[in-house]
Structures are given as C-alpha cells and as structure tokens.
Amino acid sequence: xxxxxxxxxxxxxxxxxxxxxxxxxxxxxxxxxxxxxxxxxxxxxxxxxxxxxxxxxxxxxxxxxxxxxxxxxxxxxxxxxxxxxxxxxxxxxxxxxxxxxxxxxxxxxxxxxxxxxxxxxxxxxxxxxxxxxxxxxxxxxxxxxxxxxxxxxxxxxxxxxxxxxxxxxxxxxxxxxxxxxxxxxxxxxxxxxxxxxxxxxxxxxxxxxxxxxxxxxxxxxxxxxxxxxxxxxxxxxxxxxxxxxxxxxxxxxxxxxxxxxxxxxx
Amino acid sequence: xxxxxxxxxxxxxxxxxxxxxxxxxxxxxxxxxxxxxxxxxxxxxxxxxxxxxxxxxxxxxxxxxxxxxxxxxxxxxxxxxxxxxxxxxxxxxxxxxxxxxxxxxxxxxxxxxxxxxxxxxxxxxxxxxxxxxxxxxxxxxxxxxxxxxxxxxxxxxxxxxxxxxxxxxxxxxxxxxxxxxxxxxxxxxxxxxxxxxxxxxxxxxxxxxxxxxxxxxxxxxxxxxxxxxxxxxxxxxxxxxxxxxxxxxxxxxxxxxxxxxxxxxxxxxxxxxxxxxxxxxxxxxxxxxxxxxxxxxxxxxxxxxxxxxxxxxxxxxxxxxxxxxxxxxxxx
Numbered sequence: 001x002x003x004x005x006x007x008x009x010x011x012x013x014x015x016x017x018x019x020x021x022x023x024x025x026x027x028x029x030x031x032x033x034x035x036x037x038x039x040x041x042x043x044x045x046x047x048x049x050x051x052x053x054x055x056x057x058x059x060x061x062x063x064x065x066x067x068x069x070x071x072x073x074x075x076x077x078x079x080x081x082x083x084x085x086x087x088x089x090x091x092x093x094x095x096x097x098x099x100x101x102x103x104x105x106x107x108x109x110x111x112x113x114x115x116x117x118x119x120x121x122x123x124x125x126x127x128x129x130x131x132x133x134x135x136x137x138x139x140x141x142x143x144x145x146x147x148x149x150x151x152x153x154x155x156x157x158x159x160x161x162x163x164x165x166x167x168x169x170x171x172x173x174x175x176x177x178x179x180x181x182x183x184x185x186x187x188x189x190x191x192x193x194x195x196x197x198x199x200x201x202x203x204x205x206x207x208x209x210x211x212x213x214x215x216x217x218x219x220x221x222x223x224x225x226x227x228x229x230x231x232x233x234x235x236x237x238x239x240x241x242x243x244x245x246x247x248x249x250x251x252x253x254x255x256x257x258x259x260x261x262x263x264x265x266x
Numbered sequence: 267x268x269x270x271x272x273x274x275x276x277x278x279x280x281x282x283x284x285x286x287x288x289x290x291x292x293x294x295x296x297x298x299x300x301x302x303x304x305x306x307x308x309x310x311x312x313x314x315x316x317x318x319x320x321x322x323x324x325x326x327x328x329x330x331x332x333x334x335x336x337x338x339x340x341x342x343x344x345x346x347x348x349x350x351x352x353x354x355x356x357x358x359x360x361x362x363x364x365x366x367x368x369x370x371x372x373x374x375x376x377x378x379x380x381x382x383x384x385x386x387x388x389x390x391x392x393x394x395x396x397x398x399x400x401x402x403x404x405x406x407x408x409x410x411x412x413x414x415x416x417x418x419x420x421x422x423x424x425x426x427x428x429x430x431x432x433x434x435x436x437x438x439x440x441x442x443x444x445x446x447x448x449x450x451x452x453x454x455x456x457x458x459x460x461x462x463x464x465x466x467x468x469x470x471x472x473x474x475x476x477x478x479x480x481x482x483x484x485x486x487x488x489x490x491x492x493x494x495x496x497x498x499x500x501x502x503x504x505x506x507x508x509x510x511x512x513x514x515x516x517x518x519x520x521x522x523x524x525x526x527x528x529x530x531x532x533x534x535x536x537x538x539x540x541x542x543x544x545x546x547x548x549x550x551x552x553x554x555x556x557x558x559x560x561x562x563x564x565x566x567x568x569x570x571x572x573x574x575x576x577x578x579x580x581x582x583x584x585x586x587x588x589x590x591x592x593x594x595x596x597x598x
Contacts (some may be wrong), residue, residue: 011408013408013409013547014356015467017411017546017568020411020546021409022412027534029412039562079476098384099375099384099385100379100384102337103450112268113328113331118430119467123371124387126409127407127408128406128407128408128414129387129388129405129406129407129408129409129527130386130387131371131375131387132374132375132378132379132385132387134375135372135375135376135379136375136376136379138376138381139376139379140379144343144344144375144458144459144461145343147371147372147493148368148371149341156446157509160462163368164368165368165464166367166368167464167466167467168465168466168467169464169465169467170461170462170463170464170465170543171339171461171462171463171464171465172459172460172462173459174458174459175458175463183319184528185521188515195278211299224381226378226382226384226418226420227384227386227416227417227418228416228417228418228419229414229415229416230402230415230416230417231414231415232407232412232415233412233413234412234413235412235413240574241485241560241570241571241572241574241575241576242574242575242576243565243570243575243576243577243578244575244576244577246577247585248583249577249579249580249583249587250583250584250587251578251587252467252577252579252584252588253361253577253583253584253585253586253587253588253591254587254591255590256559256561256575256577256584257592257595258591258595259575259586260536260559260575261558261595263575264535265535265557265559266536266595266596
C-alpha cells in the first residue's frame with residue numbers, strides 16, 4: 001500500500017486568544033511572538049489515519065506539505081510520528097493561495113508521485129477552516145472520495161469508511177484509489193517516539209518547486225485563487241458582564257439565581 | 267455564455283420533511299433574491315421527495331426544482347454532485363447556498379471545483395454588496411479568532427451556511443410558485459461508493475441543538491463525576507449538557523457533547539458556562555445564545571468578556587447552591 005497524506009504548518013491554534021493579532025492594512029494574521037508554529041491539528045488526524053493503516057497492513061507513507069518558512073523541526077513531525085517520506089512544496093509562487101491553488105498544486109504533486117492507493121487530508125485546516133482542499137484534490141484527480149472519516153478499514157482493495165454525519169455516522173464502501181478526509185472523531189494522534197524523532201532528524205525532506213510538478217506560476221498561489229479575501233477582522237467583544245457578588249460562593253450562587261429570575265431569563 | 271440569474275437553495279430533506287436548515291436557507295435566500303430583484307429557486311434531490319416541492323414554495327421559493335430518483339436514496343458524493351452539476355448548468359443561478367451539514371460540506375466544495383468556481387464553507391452571514399452586486403460571504407476563520415469576508419467573481423457563487431444563522435419565513439400555503447421536475451440522468455456505474463449502514467447517535471433527553479437551556483462544562487470540571495452535577499442542573503432547567511473539547515477528549519462526556527467550531531453549534535435562550543475559559547473555538551459554537559452566564563474561579567477568564575452575568579467562584583461550591591435555589595424558585 002502506498003499512502004499519501006497532506007499536512008501543513010500553521011500558527012498554533014491553541015495559543016491564547018489574546019496573542020492573536022491581525023494587520024488590517026494587509027488583511028494578514030501577525031504571527032504571535034515567541035509561540036512556535038505547529039503542524040495543523042486536523043492534518044495530524046490524517047497522519048494518524050495513515051499510520052493506523054501502516055500498523056495494520058504495512059505501507060509506505062509520503063507526507064506532502066505546502067507553505068513558506070516551513071521550519072524543518074515542525075514539518076518533520078509526520079516523519080517523527082512514523083511517515084516514511086516528506087515532500088515540501090516551497091517556493092514564493094505557492095504563497096497566498098486559496099483552496100483552489102492549494103488543491104491544484106497538491107493534486108499535481110500527487111500525480112507526479114503517481115503510485116498511490118489512498119490520499120488522506122484533514123477535514124479542514126485550523127487557519128482558514130476552508131474545508132475544501134481534500135474534495136478539490138479528488139475532483140482534479142478524478143478520484144472517488146469520502147469526507148469526515150472517523151474510522152477506516154481496508155480489505156481486498158476496498159476501503160470501508162465510517163463517515164461522521166449530523167445524525168451519527170454512516171458506513172461507506174469504496175474501491176481504491178480514493179481520497180479520504182479525516183475528522184477529529186478518529187481519536188487522538190500518537191506522539192512521536194524518541195526513535196521516531198531521531199530517525200526524522202536524519203531524514204532530509206525533498207523540496208519541490210513549481211517546475212518539478214509541471215505547474216505554471218499563474219495556476220498556483222495568489223495567482224491561482226478563485227476566492228477573493230475582501231476583509232479579515234476580529235469580531236468586537238461586548239464587555240459588559242455583570243458580576244454577581246456574595247459573602248461566599250454559595251451566597252453568590254443564590255444571588256445569581258435571583259438575578260436570572262429578576263432579568264426574566266428564567 | 268449563459269446568463270447567471272437567481273438565488274438557488276439546496277434543500278435538505280430529513281425524515282420525509284424539509285430539514286430545518288432548508289427552511290432557514292429559504293428564509294435567508296429570499297432576502298438575497300429580493301435584494302437582487304431576482305427569483306429564489308429551491309432544489310430538492312432524493313427519492314420520493316416530490317411532495318416537498320410545495321413546502322419549499324410555502325417557505326419562500328418562487329420555483330422548486332425536483333430531482334426524484336431511487337438512485338438518490340442515500341447521499342453519495344458522485345450521484346449528488348452529478349445531479350447538482352446538471353441542475354446548475356440548466357438553471358444557471360448566480361448564487362447557490364447549501365447548509366453547513368455533513369451533506370453540504372461534502373457537496374459544496376466538490377461541486378465548486380467541478381464548476382470551476384469557488385465556495386465558502388460555514389458562513390455566518392451572506393449579503394449582497396450594494397455596488398458590485400456580488401455575494402459577501404462572512405465566515406469564521408482561525409478557529410473563530412477572526413472572521414473573513416470573501417467574494418468570488420465566477421458564477422455561481424457558492425456558500426454553505428451554518429445552522430441557525432438564518433431565520434425561516436412564516437410558512438404560507440397560499441404562496442404561489444412553479445414546480446419543475448428534472449431528470450436525474452444518472453449512470454449507476456458512475457457512483458463509486460456504497461452506503462452500507464447508517465448508525466444514529468444515541469441521545470438521552472433533549473438534543474443539544476434543540477435545548478432552550480444548555481449547561482456546559484470545561485476542563486475545570488475535572489472528572490465525569492463533576493458533570494453529574496451539571497446534569498442535575500440541566501434537568502432542573504429542562505436543558506441539555508454540553509462541553510468544551512477537553513472533557514470530550516478525556517471521555518468524561520460523550521464526544522457528541524462537544525460544542526464549538528469542531529463540535530455542535532447551539533443557540534439556546536440560556537447558556538450556562540461552568541469552569542470553561544471561553545476559547546474562541548468554543549465560543550464559536552455558542553456565541554449565538556441569548557444569555558450567557560459564566561461560573562469560573564478565574565476572574566481573568568475570557569468567558570467573562572462574553573457573558574452577561576457571572577459568578578467568580580469554585581463551581582463545586584456555586585453549582586449545588588445555584589441548583590437548589592433554582593429548584594426553589596421554579597417550584598413557586
């Protein structure tokens with residue numbers, strides 16, 4: 001089995017909300033000072049899904065990451081977790097893309113790799129929460145797809161996928177090759193082992209440029225966008241909380257109940 | 267080139283009825299269509315759903331397009347994308363809106379790529395730009411830390427909208443509209459997936475999304491036992507219990523209780539947030555609540571910036587006294 005998993009480096013979504021800043025003149029997020037970026041947590045679920053297949057059936061996992069200023073210690077995390085190869089798409093021309101230009105570059109990379117059974121993506125990424133790159137790759141490559149997976153079993157060249165729905169989940173069967181997007185319900189991704197971290201240190205990622213995957217600069221990054229970002233802003237918080245006091249917590253609790261009755265909330 | 271005109275709503279069907287998201291989108295879509303001075307179209311796809319076209323009109327559509335075919339019994343990417351591609355190419359709407367549901371999240375992006383246009387997923391607000399007449403698509407990004415407004419120059423402009431972000435119109439059976447059947451024209455061999463089984467989530471009591479009161483606990487609850495006290499409070503108020511992500515990850519509560527950007531979205535009348543800090547990702551699932559009450563021992567917690575009323579104190583002391591007093595008040 002050959003498995004491909006798409007990951008990316010993002011601003012740490014667990015960083016305190018107060019550290020989140022936008023530069024309104026450029027409509028860009030200002031990377032928080034002193035907080036290291038991380039591998040997108042949704043992508044980590046996708047890496048975990050790939051590793052579970054490797055555990056069960058044995059497979060070669062190739063991770064692809066597209067971005068700028070990709071810190072090697074960060075983007076090597078899939079290798080440390082157990083992936084076999086890492087391809088970095090790194091070039092100015094890839095910058096400022098949207099779901100379209102990103103999916104296109106990743107699809108062309110996957111096409112170049114050629115030999116694959118499953119492509120995994122996170123269901124979305126924690127920065128733009130677009131939730132489209134996986135479906136986009138599948139459409140560009142003409143692959144069957146299942147989104148929002150929480151469990152994947154492979155038997156006889158077929159995948160049996162538990163897909164999260166609004167009512168619960170459904171079991172979907174499809175033949176390989178296929179693209180699967182993975183949801184957080186799959187369960188916590190594993191931590192890299194010391195052995196994994198040491199192996200990742202020694203492994204050099206392959207760095208591919210637009211020409212390596214046969215794409216024109218006009219098809220990727222900002223030039224390949226279909227969606228226009230008009231405005232990026234932080235919603236204004238209304239700071240008018242009325243703190244209910246009391247001699248002790250119990251009394252404050254009683255006063256809160258009375259207050260809710262008075263305010264006709266109850 | 268075809269002229270793109272009109273606002274199209276993809277109407278989901280649930281248990282033989284128009285899903286609530288469909289009536290919400292028809293309400294929101296009606297406003298967009300009126301702002302543009304154009305028509306509102308409803309699309310219904312499924313098996314044995316023709317009778318719902320009238321409902322879509324009663325909720326605001328000028329025209330209802332029906333694609334009724336046994337091959338559409340289950341939602342499947344290949345069949346539904348093919349059907350919607352056909353419908354959109356035939357009707358050429360300027361705007362297509364879908365629900366941010368497990369169906370819309372799968373259908374919208376793949377359809378957008380097939381039609382060589384863009385989509386925005388999980389929008390909170392849609393409006394028509396008075397000058398460009400383009401669709402302004404506002405959605406949370408960076409886990410709710412920010413919001414972005416997107417536009418798209420190619421038609422149709424596609425967006426999915428989160429549940430409860432739009433308001434349905436009053437159902438009006440006297441409303442007139444046209445019903446048009448469209449042949450699915452599906453090739454069964456082109457459907458590459460098979461739905462083997464559907465497993466509904468088991469819920470005790472009231473569904474979180476339907477509850478008028480939600481009591482939510484965070485990491486500070488410390489254990490599954492802690493949540494027992496929240497359950498009692500919720501029972502007293504005939505509400506439901508929710509949680510932030512850590513209690514779900516730690517299995518103190520089922521994963522289905524998670525409220526937030528990666529969980530459920532609730533808009534109750536009263537939201538009681540207990541021992542939770544109020545991260546952007548969590549608030550994005552409950553900020554539509556009418557009144558938020560916070561109980562937290564940290565006066566600096568972000569939740570106090572979001573709440574209307576608050577008590578600074580240890581929940582272990584506050585919750586029992588609060589529950590007892592409420593019981594007393596409600597018994598009066």
